[in-house]
Amino acid sequence: MRQTSLVFVLLALVCLPFADLSIHAADPWLELQRLGIGLLSPDFPGWTSVRDALFSTLAFALQGVALGVALGFLLSLGYASVVIRLIASFLRSIHELFWALLLLQVLGLSPLTGILALALPYGGTFAKIYGELYEESDKRPREALGIGGGTLSGFFYTVLPLTLKPMAQYTAYRLECGIRSSAVLGFIGLPTLGYHLETAVRQGDYATGAFFFYTLVVLVATMRFWLRPVLIPVYLGLAVYYLPPIAQPDGALLTQFLTHDIVPAPLRGGGELMPWLAALWQGQMLPGLQNTVVLAVLAFAATALITLFSFPFSSPLFGSPRTRTVARALMVLLRSAPEYLLAFLGLMVWGPSMVPGILALSLHNGAIIGTLVSRYTRTMTLREDAVEGLNRYLYEVLPRIYRQFLAYSLYRFEIILRETAILGVLGIPTLGFFIDSAFSEMRYDRALVLLLVTAFLNIGVDTLARRVRLHLHLRNQPETL
Numbered sequence: 001m002r003q004t005s006l007v008f009v010l011l012a013l014v015c016l017p018f019a020d021l022s023i024h025a026a027d028p029w030l031e032l033q034r035l036g037i038g039l040l041s042p043d044f045p046g047w048t049s050v051r052d053a054l055f056s057t058l059a060f061a062l063q064g065v066a067l068g069v070a071l072g073f074l075l076s077l078g079y080a081s082v083v084i085r086l087i088a089s090f091l092r093s094i095h096e097l098f099w100a101l102l103l104l105q106v107l108g109l110s111p112l113t114g115i116l117a118l119a120l121p122y123g124g125t126f127a128k129i130y131g132e133l134y135e136e137s138d139k140r141p142r143e144a145l146g147i148g149g150g151t152l153s154g155f156f157y158t159v160l161p162l163t164l165k166p167m168a169q170y171t172a173y174r175l176e177c178g179i180r181s182s183a184v185l186g187f188i189g190l191p192t193l194g195y196h197l198e199t200a201v202r203q204g205d206y207a208t209g210a211f212f213f214y215t216l217v218v219l220v221a222t223m224r225f226w227l228r229p230v231l232i233p234v235y236l237g238l239a240v241y242y243l244p245p246i247a248q249p250d251g252a253l254l255t256q257f258l259t260h261d262i263v264p265a266p267l268r269g270g271g272e273l274m275p276w277l278a279a280l281w282q283g284q285m286l287p288g289l290q291n292t293v294v295l296a297v298l299a300f301a302a303t304a305l306i307t308l309f310s311f312p313f314s315s316p317l318f319g320s321p322r323t324r325t326v327a328r329a330l331m332v333l334l335r336s337a338p339e340y341l342l343a344f345l346g347l348m349v350w351g352p353s354m355v356p357g358i359l360a361l362s363l364h365n366g367a368i369i370g371t372l373v374s375r376y377t378r379t380m381t382l383r384e385d386a387v388e389g390l391n392r393y394l395y396e397v398l399p400r401i402y403r404q405f406l407a408y409s410l411y412r413f414e415i416i417l418r419e420t421a422i423l424g425v426l427g428i429p430t431l432g433f434f435i436d437s438a439f440s441e442m443r444y445d446r447a448l449v450l451l452l453v454t455a456f457l458n459i460g461v462d463t464l465a466r467r468v469r470l471h472l473h474l475r476n477q478p479e480t481l
Contacts, residue, residue: 001402001403001406001472004406004468004472005406008297008300008301008304009301011297011301012297012298012300012301015293015294015297015298016298018290018294019294019295019298019354019358020291020353020354020429021353021354021355022351022353022355023350023351023353023355024350024351024352024353028349028350028351031348031349032349034204034206035206035345035348035349037206037207038205038206038207038209038210039206039210039213041207041210042207042208042210042211042213042214043205043207043208043210043211044211045196045200045208045211045212049196050211050212050215052191053186053191053192053193053195053196053212053215054193054215054219055242055243056190056191056192056242056243057179057182057183057186057192057193057194057216057219058179058182058219058235058239059111059238059239059240059242059243060111060114060115060118060182060185060190060192060243061118061175061178061179061181061182062175062178062235062236062239063115063118063119063236063239063240063243063245064114064115064116064117064118064119064122064178064181064182065118065119065122065171065174065175065178066236067115067116067118067119067123068118068119068120068121068122068123068125068126068174068178069122069123069126069171070123071119071120071122071123071126071127072088072122072123072124072125072126072127072129072130073126073127073130075087075088075123075124075126075127075131076126076127076130076131076134077155079127079128079130079131079132079134079135080131084127085128085131087124088123088124088125088127088128088131089124089128089459089462090124090455090459091120091121091123091124091127092121092122092123092124092125092128092458093121093124093418093454093455093456093457093458093459093462094120094121094451094454094455094458095121095418095419095421095422095432095454096117096118096120096121096122096181096184096185097117097184097185097187097188097340097422097425098421098422098432098435098451098454099116099117099120099121100113100114100117100185100188100190101188101435101436101439101447102447102451103116103117104188105257105261105439105444106249106253106254106257107247107249108247108248108249109188109189109190110246110247110248111243111244111245111246111247112245112246112247113190113247114182114185114190114192115245117185118178118181118182118185122174122178125174126171126174129167129170130163130167133163133166133167134155134159134163137159137162137163138162141157141158141159141162142154142158142159144158145157145158168229172223172227175223175227176220176223179216179219179220179223180216180220180336180337180338181338182194183197183216183338183341184338184340184341186198187340187344187425193212193215193216194216194338194341196208196212197209197212197213197216197341198344200212201344201345201348213337213341216336216337216341217332217333217336217337220336221332221336257444261442261444261445262444262445262448263445264276264277264445264449265443265445277449280446280449280450284434284446284450285431285434285449285450285453287429288424288429288430288431288433288434288450288453289431289453289457291354291428291429291430291431292417292420292421292424292430292431292454292457293417293457294354295354295357295358295361295420295423295428295430296361296413296416296417296420298354298358299357299358299361299362299365299416299420300409300412300413300416302358302359302361302362302366303361303362303365303366303369303409303412303416304366304405304409305362305366306362306363306366306367306370307366307369307370307373307405307409308398308405310327310331310366310367310370311369311370311371311373311374311377311401312374312393312397313326313327314327314328314331314370314371314374315373315374315377315378315397316377316378317377317380317382317392317397318392318393328371328374330367331367331370331371332367333367334363334364334366334367335364335367335368335371337364338364339360339361339364339365339419339423340360340419340422340423340425340426341360342356342359342360342363342364343356343357343359343360343361343423343426343428344356344426345360346359346360347426347427347428352426352427352428353428354428356426356428357420357423357428357430360423361416361419361420361423365412365415365416368412369405369408369409369412372404372408373401373404373405373408376401376404377397377401380397380400380401382396403472406472407469410465410468410469411465411469413461413465414458414461414462414465417457417458417461418458421435421454421457421458424436431450431453431454431457432454434446434450435447435450435451435454438450
């Protein structure tokens with residue numbers, strides 16, 4: 001674990017000279033002051049717009065996650081197959097906002113676009129988690145059935161009952177993520193909370209934007225009160241009624257998109273493919289990959305530092321009850337806000353450098369890991385004569401939680417890299433920047449190639465992180481909050 005930590009520290013130091021940490025805003029402190037005033041004095045924009053945005057956000061999230069669960073469960077039944085693993089890995093390696101940009105060209109700005117944009121990557125994620133839960137379940141009940149048990153019946157009678165509870169817990173956690181992702185879909189025009197928030201902030205109306213922001217935070221933070229298993233079918237039925245999953249695709253446009261638009265330009269005109277790919281590699285792939293990796297590594301390092309600094313404030317082993325209450329409230333606020341949204345707010349203040357991206361990713365993920373580590377410390381018992389203060393942190397607590405901290409961090413690193421690419425849509429020059437530019441210019445062949453590069457990068461990091469966790473004998477299942 002010490003060597004692994006040192007490798008990441010060295011990687012961050014190597015990446016630091018390549019990072020754009022400049023401030024491009026004319027007066028960032030004035031803009032930050034305006035943002036702070038808006039956050040402290042939110043302005044209610046009217047019941048109708050808040051209600052519609054709230055219902056749309058929930059409808060997209062519920063339907064997208066439900067469809068993702070169905071897809072993920074079907075794939076998980078064959079997760080032992082290498083082909084199924086690759087399909088699931090590919091689905092989850094492309095961010096839901098990228099899926100939305102791709103589906104937008106085929107299905108238009110329709111409810112089905114947003115639902116499928118959530119369902120496809122979530123289906124790949126559910127397939128992975130469910131499949132790994134099956135693999136790690138107790139094998140003795142299955143073995144007791146013998147050959148006569150049958151493959152499918154054996155699964156439903158021995159494996160599924162043992163894994164149903166953790167599957168339900170993780171599904172509820174992914175619904176929280178789905179609500180955040182649903183809000184982010186508003187940045188491409190779907191009528192969620194993110195759409196109204198972006199509109200208000202771009203117009204400099206931070207007070208109205210703050211109200212939509214707090215609405216999202218409250219919605220996510222109160223899930224444990226309104227999300228009840230018995231009510232889920234009711235919620236899902238209301239979501240389908242309020243936002244029917246429909247679209248009106250144009251058959252001619254769909255055919256043109258699949259047979260012409262996504263075909264590389266040289267192949268359409270009888271030219272050579274390799275020079276086209278070489279120019280794309282030199283001009284977009286290579287700088288996009290470099291910036292994506294640099295930003296992800298620095299955000300991961302900052303996440304680790306924020307976690308190690310923040311978790312004692314919310315831990316029962318340190319501080320006063322008042323300090324813990326304030327720290328936990330701040331962590332709820334940060335982890336409830338999507339990284340994309342935090343980065344967008346940062347860009348309004350500091351301009352399009354890597355600074356907003358690093359801060360957004362590290363604050364959000366640091367709050368998540370800090371909460372989990374703090375929760376883990378509640379199970380620890382110290383001796384009555386244990387030391388206090390900094391010595392308790394360094395010599396009593398940190399050595400005992402470091403394994404869990406590293407397991408959580410490595411799992412979140414995969415997510416950090418995936419989110420890093422999408423920050424390019426905001427103007428940070430990661431792979432997402434070039435993908436969004438290709439869509440804007442209607443060069444769908446370039447967009448598809450860049451999406452494939454993003455997918456392969458995420459698949460590679462996912463595989464590497466999994467091997468590191470196995471090598472260090474770390475917990476392989478993700479967290480649930």
